[in-house]
Each structure stands twice: as C-alpha cells, then as structure tokens.
Amino acid sequence: MSSILTTAQQRYTTKAFDASKRISDAQMVEIETLLRLAPSSINSQPWHFVIAGTETGKALVAQGTTGAYASNAPKVLNASHVVVLCTRMELNGEYLQRVIDQEDVDGRIANEAAKLATYKGRSLFLNLHRFQYRDLQHWADKQVYLALGTLLLGVAAMGIDACPIEGFDNALLDEALGLRDKGLSSTVVVALGYRSESDANAKLPKSRFPAERVITRI
DSSP: OOHHHHHHHHOOBOOOBOTTOOOOHHHHHHHHHHHHTOOOGGGOOOEEEEEEOSHHHHHHHHTTSOGGGGGGHHHHHHSSEEEEEEEESOOOHHHHHHHHHHHHHTTOOOSHHHHHHHHHHHHHHHHIIIIISOOHHHHHHHHHHHHHHHHHHHHHHTTOEEEEEOOSOHHHHHHHHTOGGGTEEEEEEEEEEOBOTTOGGGGSOOOOOOHHHHOOOO
16 A cells, blocks of 8 residues: 555544644644645635644634534644634635746746736636526635645644544634624634543444445546
8 A cells, every 4th residue: 555545544633632742833734735735626726724833823713613513622722833824815816826926936927928927817717606697616625625635634644633523613713813894704724633541432443335336436
C-alpha cells in the first residue's frame, strides 16, 4: 500500500484532543501552505481561513458551539489549533480581477490579450452560476470543501489529528469573529491537534462501503 493510501486508511475523525500537546510553529506554516494550495474551480479561491491558536482565539470560536452544539465545545477548546474555513459572500468582477492579477504576477498569463480573454472566459462561468443556475454561493461553498479535503488528508500525512465540525451556530460564530463585516461567512470548522487517550473513536476500526457498492467500472 502506498504511503498516501496508508494515510487515508489510518486517519479518522478525532473526538477528544490532548490539550497539553501543541502543533509546532513550523508545522502550522506547512498547514497554512496546504490551505493556500488547495484546488478550486477556475482557481477562484473563494475562501478565507481563520486560524485560532491561542486560548483567546479558541474561546471565540467556541462561542459558536453553544446550545445544541455544546458537545463540540471541548473539541474546539482542547485542540491545539482550530481552523475556521470561510466562504466569500461576494464573487464579483473586482474579485475575479484580483485572482487573475495574481496569476499574472505568478507568471501564468502570457500577455494582456491573454489576460483579457481569461477574465472574459471566467466571467462567463461565474455569471452562469449567478444568473442561470442561481447557485453561486453554494458553488463557492463547494470550493471551500475542496480545501477541507486537502487539509484533512494533508495533516494526517503530517501525523496530526483532526476533527471536521459542521455542528456550530453559523450566525454566532460569524458575529464572534466579525466575519460578515469582512464579506465572509463560516462554512466548516476543523479542530487540529493530537488525540487524547480517552478518545474512544481511535480504538474503532474504519468502516466504509465495499468498492462494489460505491464504484462502477465501465
């Protein structure tokens, strides 16, 4: 089995973290790079990542885990770091231009004519989602989940445990982090760190449907 398959087999959703163990600063730099390098449709990158690595920061994130979501609070508070993956609420021409300008700086665009053609082509695609499908925000959320997948597999390869969390109050978390004023909204939260010996999920075998159930070969 290749190393990436071994990682996929061994990773699991950590339910309890050892609050005494911390991810190193060097590893956090790698994790930030993983997030930045995540794929997205038309390189749209419609995301922003809030990383809480202090007790104060984690307490802010935990404000979204109240009421019905209270069981997720210990995961947030005991983790080494918590990543809030946010979706940009407005994907307009100005934002698209910033994406293409960055590609130009990075050497992906040959000349001004190519830059204009790139802008026009991607505008057509965005407008298709905005006006015909009317699912632009949902489409943007799906790109954020591509970053989530990159993060989960990437940190597992680094020997770091993770717990993706959808059980939180989006409105409360957005308010606590001041996201709406920045044109962002929280989409999914990931607690990162190292498993506690009390984590019962670590002792359970992985369970997935067999290949014959989920794969059709044609």
